[in-house]
Amino acid sequence: MFGLDKKDARLLLIVAVMVALAPIILNPFPEDSAMAQFNAGYPDLMQRFVIFGIFAIGFNILFGLTGYLSFGHAAFLGAGSYAGMWMMKLLSINVIPAIILSTVVAGVIALAIGWISLRRSGIYFSILTLAFAQMAFALAASVLTPITGGETGLQTNLNDPRIFPEFLGGGSSVDGNIPKPSLFGIEMSSSFKVPVGGWEWTFNWGYYLCGVMMLVAFYIAIRIFRSPFGLMLKAVKSNQHRMSYTGLNTRPYMLTCFVISGMYAGLAGGLMAAMDPQVGAERMQWTASGEVVLMTILGGIGTLIGPVLGAGLIKYFENIFSKINSSLLHEWFAFLPDGLENFIVAIIYPFIGKGWHLTLGLMFMAVIIFLPGGLVELGKRLSKRFGKKNQDAAGDTKPAE
Amino acid sequence: MDQIILQILNGLDKGSAYALIALGLTLIFGTLGVVNFAHGALFMLGAFCTVTLSRLLGISRTVIDETRTDFLGNPLKVEIPYLYDWFGEATGAAIIDWAVPLSIIFAIPIMISIGVIMERGLIKHFYNRPHADQILVTFGLAIVLQEIIKYYFGANQIPAPAPEAFTGSFDFGAAFGAKAGAIIYPYWRIVYFCFAMILIGAVFAFLRFTTFGMVVRAGMADRETVGLLGINIDRRFTIMFGIAAAVAGLAGVMYTPINSPNYHMGMDFLVISFVVVVVGGMGSLPGAVLAGFVLGILESFASMREVIEFLPGINQVVIYLAAIIILLTRPRGLMGRKGVMED
Amino acid sequence: MGILEVKGVNKRFGGLQALGDVNLSIPENTVHAIIGPNGAGKSTLLNVLVGKLIPDTGSVMFDGQSVLGRKPHEINQMGISRVFQTPEIFADLTVMENVMIPCFAKRDGAFELNAIGSVSSQKDIRLMAETILDDVNMLDKRNMHAASMSRGDKRRLEMAMCLVQEPRLLLLDEPTAGMARADTNNTIDLLKEINEKRNITMAIIEHDMHVVFSLAERITVLAQGTPLVEETPENIKGHPKVREAYLGEAQI
Numbered sequence: 001m002f003g004l005d006k007k008d009a010r011l012l013l014i015v016a017v018m019v020a021l022a023p024i025i026l027n028p029f030p031e032d033s034a035m036a037q038f039n040a041g042y043p044d045l046m047q048r049f050v051i052f053g054i055f056a057i058g059f060n061i062l063f064g065l066t067g068y069l070s071f072g073h074a075a076f077l078g079a080g081s082y083a084g085m086w087m088m089k090l091l092s093i094n095v096i097p098a099i100i101l102s103t104v105v106a107g108v109i110a111l112a113i114g115w116i117s118l119r120r121s122g123i124y125f126s127i128l129t130l131a132f133a134q135m136a137f138a139l140a141a142s143v144l145t146p147i148t149g150g151e152t153g154l155q156t157n158l159n160d161p162r163i164f165p166e167f168l169g170g171g172s173s174v175d176g177n178i179p180k181p182s183l184f185g186i187e188m189s190s191s192f193k194v195p196v197g198g199w200e201w202t203f204n205w206g207y208y209l210c211g212v213m214m215l216v217a218f219y220i221a222i223r224i225f226r227s228p229f230g231l232m233l234k235a236v237k238s239n240q241h242r243m244s245y246t247g248l249n250t251r252p253y254m255l256t257c258f259v260i261s262g263m264y265a266g267l268a269g270g271l272m273a274a275m276d277p278q279v280g281a282e283r284m285q286w287t288a289s290g291e292v293v294l295m296t297i298l299g300g301i302g303t304l305i306g307p308v309l310g311a312g313l314i315k316y317f318e319n320i321f322s323k324i325n326s327s328l329l330h331e332w333f334a335f336l337p338d339g340l341e342n343f344i345v346a347i348i349y350p351f352i353g354k355g356w357h358l359t360l361g362l363m364f365m366a367v368i369i370f371l372p373g374g375l376v377e378l379g380k381r382l383s384k385r386f387g388k389k390n391q392d393a394a395g396d397t398k399p400a401e
Numbered sequence: 402m403d404q405i406i407l408q409i410l411n412g413l414d415k416g417s418a419y420a421l422i423a424l425g426l427t428l429i430f431g432t433l434g435v436v437n438f439a440h441g442a443l444f445m446l447g448a449f450c451t452v453t454l455s456r457l458l459g460i461s462r463t464v465i466d467e468t469r470t471d472f473l474g475n476p477l478k479v480e481i482p483y484l485y486d487w488f489g490e491a492t493g494a495a496i497i498d499w500a501v502p503l504s505i506i507f508a509i510p511i512m513i514s515i516g517v518i519m520e521r522g523l524i525k526h527f528y529n530r531p532h533a534d535q536i537l538v539t540f541g542l543a544i545v546l547q548e549i550i551k552y553y554f555g556a557n558q559i560p561a562p563a564p565e566a567f568t569g570s571f572d573f574g575a576a577f578g579a580k581a582g583a584i585i586y587p588y589w590r591i592v593y594f595c596f597a598m599i600l601i602g603a604v605f606a607f608l609r610f611t612t613f614g615m616v617v618r619a620g621m622a623d624r625e626t627v628g629l630l631g632i633n634i635d636r637r638f639t640i641m642f643g644i645a646a647a648v649a650g651l652a653g654v655m656y657t658p659i660n661s662p663n664y665h666m667g668m669d670f671l672v673i674s675f676v677v678v679v680v681g682g683m684g685s686l687p688g689a690v691l692a693g694f695v696l697g698i699l700e701s702f703a704s705m706r707e708v709i710e711f712l713p714g715i716n717q718v719v720i721y722l723a724a725i726i727i728l729l730t731r732p733r734g735l736m737g738r739k740g741v742m743e744d
Numbered sequence: 745m746g747i748l749e750v751k752g753v754n755k756r757f758g759g760l761q762a763l764g765d766v767n768l769s770i771p772e773n774t775v776h777a778i779i780g781p782n783g784a785g786k787s788t789l790l791n792v793l794v795g796k797l798i799p800d801t802g803s804v805m806f807d808g809q810s811v812l813g814r815k816p817h818e819i820n821q822m823g824i825s826r827v828f829q830t831p832e833i834f835a836d837l838t839v840m841e842n843v844m845i846p847c848f849a850k851r852d853g854a855f856e857l858n859a860i861g862s863v864s865s866q867k868d869i870r871l872m873a874e875t876i877l878d879d880v881n882m883l884d885k886r887n888m889h890a891a892s893m894s895r896g897d898k899r900r901l902e903m904a905m906c907l908v909q910e911p912r913l914l915l916l917d918e919p920t921a922g923m924a925r926a927d928t929n930n931t932i933d934l935l936k937e938i939n940e941k942r943n944i945t946m947a948i949i950e951h952d953m954h955v956v957f958s959l960a961e962r963i964t965v966l967a968q969g970t971p972l973v974e975e976t977p978e979n980i981k982g983h984p985k986v987r988e989a990y991l992g993e994a995q996i
Contacts, residue, residue, distance in 0.1 A: 135722065
């Protein structure tokens with residue numbers, strides 16, 4: 001199917017079904033139950049799941065295949081967002097041109113940064129990418145204010161020019177409100193709600209656009225992993241020395257890979273702007289680059305599905321786990337004697353709510369120390385232990401023989 | 402001319418901090434071959450040693466002063482630090498006032514133990530793993546340390562003032578016969594610079610003139626051979642890690658009056674410190690110090706008004722720009738050796 | 745006129761004369777060994793031959809073209825392959841993938857962007873790789889991870905990767921260093937076979953005299969950066985100058 005072998009096709013299919021049914025799967029708890037706050041099936045969060053999934057898939061194409069650790073991917077994310085915003089301000093509120101331009105702009109910037117950074121490898125490469133991203137961040141916050149809006153950032157405005165207001169359906173609310181990003185007239189923020197029993201499922205247009213984009217991105221990533229190009233990238237990671245003594249020029253391979261990876265980040269940035277039309281310079285800060293590194297590692301470096309899982313996990317933590325507060329904890333452990341209850345709450349408390357970063361840091365360290373293959377490896381080990389034969393839906397990096 | 406001197410002076414204190422952190426990073430990299438992304442966190446921990454000590458020193462008992470009343474008319478509650486009781490009011494107040502320099506004594510054993518625990522407990526297991534893994538695990542550790550500090554000390558900056566005696570500024574202009582008030586420079590920054598020079602000197606002297614240092618230097622050059630000579634190089638490297646942690650910690654201790662510590666100061670410095678190390682040349686101690694000062698001074702020149710008017714935004718990017726240019730023209734940094742970290 | 749012509753090569757490192765006036769001519773289809781005591785400049789010479797080091801004076805011509813200042817992949821594309829002291833293979837990949845990479849390089853050149861077609865659908869590449877693996881008797885190991893093989897097998901794999909490219913000159917840097925006797929003998933047989941069947945010129949740098957005398961047709965002895973003698977193996981044995989240079993370092 002689609003030029004994939006059976007295993008990959010099955011993986012793609014599973015992911016596609018998950019993406020399609022996410023509004024239902026992520027809302028396992030009835031609306032009025034105590035657990036309802038653990039539901040992740042609301043549009044805003046689901047959009048972030050898939051957008052960061054795209055970002056992480058792209059990062060993994062670079063880091064997972066070639067082993068080049070970039071600490072500057074936030075620059076491409078931010079550049080994509082700015083480009084997307086300008087497209088929606090100047091051309092049309094339709095998100096299609098915005099997404100296309102954001103991908104292209106990020107690709108061009110990646111070409112420029114990669115051209116220089118790829119002259120070095122190892123930590124020198126990491127530092128060069130970091131330096132470029134930090135420069136981009138500093139410039140976006142100061143000198144480039146006319147383009148980036150400086151510290152306040154960019155938003156869509158009522159009096160934006162929008163040369164083709166009706167282009168491809170244009171914006172839907174022209175009645176004196178700021179038009180909202182839309183696709184052929186359908187607003188990205190519009191959703192329809194389906195109440196079923198105690199549950200309420202929200203199907204959001206923006207989410208489905210992002211979901212489709214992620215599936216496309218995921219599909220392309222599979223093709224790259226299985227292609228001769230992908231094999232060359234693995235060769236770069238394994239032994240550059242041998243590779244060049246095999247008559248292969250590593251540089252164009254690396255540069256192409258870097259640009260592709262940057263375009264993924266740009267696409268993610270463009271989608272972010274399309275879902276929530278505002279962008280600030282902090283999107284380019286190095287912490288954002290660090291976040292995508294965390295996602296990829298947590299999920300499983302060099303695996304296909306890993307980055308998507310990692311992105312989902314971290315975004316879930318950031319939005320859901322962080323909302324647990326101490327009174328809720330007390331509620332949960334109320335069945336214990338008071339002293340014990342307070343004790344347990346006191347122990348758990350630093351790790352939840354605002355302290356979720358601590359949990360994240362510990363989890364991240366644990367993964368690197370004990371489980372270098374991330375969640376995917378965890379899944380494999382578990383399925384091996386429980387003797388399931390059909391392990392490895394997650395797909396490893398080796399082509400099926 | 403005055404401007405130039407002033408900018409060089411301004412660059413020195415930041416440059417000192419960069420140089421100290423970079424020195425520690427290089428010590429760790431040179432001895433253990435580990436890229437330590439948690440080094441900024443050690444700097445931050447040092448700064449919080451100061452905060453902790455000044456809080457400890459300030460522990461007080463509350464007495465009710467019957468002679469005075471507060472604005473509600475109730476008797477005024479006065480906090481009297483126990484130190485006043487123990488050493489008398491004058492000495493007690495002086496000790497509290499000198500909390501920052503005193504923290505040096507307090508921080509050295511703490512930082513060395515943190516360093517040793519870190520090396521034995523975590524880093525040791527990563528010697529044979531790829532550099533990327535080392536970067537990532539220490540990056541994770543940095544997040545953890547930072548979050549722990551955030552949990553106990555909160556997210557806000559905590560001021561830790563310099564001793565009263567150093568709060569003023571020194572008027573270089575008046576002192577050296579130029580225009581009075583042309584070059585005004587805070588005393589504490591002079592102290593910081595001198596402190597950094599002494600610390601750097603001490604590290605170099607230690608490596609140069611002690612047997613321990615000689616073995617470590619030999620180990621940096623060729624670990625295997627030194628190991629074959631029957632010398633327990635591992636234990637020495639552990640101690641070096643402790644020393645490197647202490648250097649970073651002390652840099653943080655003394656930096657608190659210049660910039661009130663907060664939990665993410667380590668990360669802020671780390672990014673630049675790495676640039677410094679790479680510019681200086683991975684594994685080169687003099688390179689790290691040199692690059693620290695060069696970049697510190699460069700940064701302060703770039704923030705001159707005349708320069709910014711000419712090249713807007715240059716103050717924000719000058720360090721990174723310098724790093725990029727140096728890395729492209731001198732692949733191994735200013736003083737890097739061949740073959741270090743090239744794959 | 746040899747396929748590789750080294751003329752008047754000098755190289756200094758600071759005060760050290762690493763190579764002094766080296767002249768060397770290797771005729772096509774011969775096996776030429778370069779021996780010499782430690783520090784004689786063997787490695788430096790090899791690095792000059794592959795263009796990694798640029799000599800202060802002199803020229804290195806391969807088939808009438810200068811190799812100096814060229815990048816490794818360009819040198820390789822000219823027809824020079826190289827075997828390293830420790831086998832340089834793609835340790836993270838399978839044996840089959842290891843061999844497929846040079847197959848792609850042979851078919852598509854130094855760079856070819858094929859990001860969409862899948863590796864497994866490249867029938868011609870598979871066939872090429874399988875043929876070579878069969879030639880070196882490794883077909884049964886094709887799905888093994890390269891990292892998990894014995895040193896001898898790694899060396900065999902490395903040779904196979906070089907053979908794919910049908911090089912005209914194969915440079916070998918101590919091909920049997922650190923190998924067990926059996927592996928050494930296997931390697932010697934493999935090299936002999938390659939030389940006879942495929943007419944590949946070889947230049948070997950080697951410590952192990954057993955290897956040198958089983959393979960080489962001509963031997964150059966290097967001492968202090970200068971070629972001392974160039975002779976056939978029979979004449980090298982017992983040559984007074986050679987004895988002097990080694991001073992009993994190796995038993996000849």
